[in-house]
Amino acid sequence: MGTRFLPATKVVPKELLPVYDTPALQLTVDEAIGAGIDHVVLVSNRAKPSIEAFAERASGGARITVVYQDSPRGLGHAVMCAREVVGDAPFAVMLPDELLGDSSHLRDLIAEHEASGKSAIGVKRVPRNEVSAYGCITPQGVPDAMGRVGVRDVVEKPNAVDAPSDLVIIGRYVFGRDIFGYLADLKPAAGGELQLSDAIGASARTGAVNGVLVNCSRHDTGTPLGMLTASVDAALRRKDVSPTLRTWLERRLST
Numbered sequence: 001m002g003t004r005f006l007p008a009t010k011v012v013p014k015e016l017l018p019v020y021d022t023p024a025l026q027l028t029v030d031e032a033i034g035a036g037i038d039h040v041v042l043v044s045n046r047a048k049p050s051i052e053a054f055a056e057r058a059s060g061g062a063r064i065t066v067v068y069q070d071s072p073r074g075l076g077h078a079v080m081c082a083r084e085v086v087g088d089a090p091f092a093v094m095l096p097d098e099l100l101g102d103s104s105h106l107r108d109l110i111a112e113h114e115a116s117g118k119s120a121i122g123v124k125r126v127p128r129n130e131v132s133a134y135g136c137i138t139p140q141g142v143p144d145a146m147g148r149v150g151v152r153d154v155v156e157k158p159n160a161v162d163a164p165s166d167l168v169i170i171g172r173y174v175f176g177r178d179i180f181g182y183l184a185d186l187k188p189a190a191g192g193e194l195q196l197s198d199a200i201g202a203s204a205r206t207g208a209v210n211g212v213l214v215n216c217s218r219h220d221t222g223t224p225l226g227m228l229t230a231s232v233d234a235a236l237r238r239k240d241v242s243p244t245l246r247t248w249l250e251r252r253l254s255t
Contacts, residue, residue, distance in 0.1 A: 013048045020234040028096040033060045034103030041085050042066045043078045074193025088177045095171025101217030113174040122172035123211040128160045134168035135197035147213030154201035
């Protein structure tokens with residue numbers, strides 16, 4: 001809905017707001033392509049025709065299909081909206097308000113799924129006082145040298161005292177077709193939404209989910225401040241912009 005970005009999102013959907021000079025959604029598409037994905041399915045709303053226009057003009061060469069979730073019934077329901085297009089193939093779920101620095105983490109998740117046959121979900125350590133903003137995993141032991149850890153269960157947005165760990169789920173997942181069975185059995189959570197984390201938790205309790213620690217930079221662009229920091233970082237990585245921006249920042253911060 002983009003309410004945190006009003007009034008900008010009265011005109012431009014949050015997904016298309018620029019990270020420096022590139023729509024956030026294009027960066028997510030680029031990440032998918034960099035991981036070897038050649039078909040991207042955008043779950044959108046019919047009230048956002050500019051998403052369809054983006055799909056027709058997006059760069060990178062991937063085939064892009066738009067499907068519709070006409071009411072905000074949760075991430076689990078959004079994934080179900082893509083069921084017919086996805087078919088029985090393994091697939092990734094990527095939340096475009098989580099921007100990763102490159103495609104390496106998604107490639108790791110794909111490799112983990114292909115090697116184990118299990119769902120592979122991206123996880124990250126955060127301070128205990130931040131776990132309440134995320135789905136939090138109950139791990140089987142500690143991550144190994146490759147950052148992999150078994151997942152026994154998932155708790156959605158626990159308080160810091162009751163959280164089972166400091167490992168939270170970031171917005172990258174790779175699933176096989178079995179996840180749709182768990183999604184079909186979901187009961188609405190608080191607010192009437194179907195939560196993807198509930199389906200992952202049900203699968204995890206059968207031993208079918210592994211977590212993989214994120215290994216690259218990450219920005220949460222779900223808030224204006226997060227979008228701003230992502231834009232600054234993107235500009236600092238640009239050789240044509242970075243020198244001037246660094247000089248200005250140093251001068252501005254010294255006053």
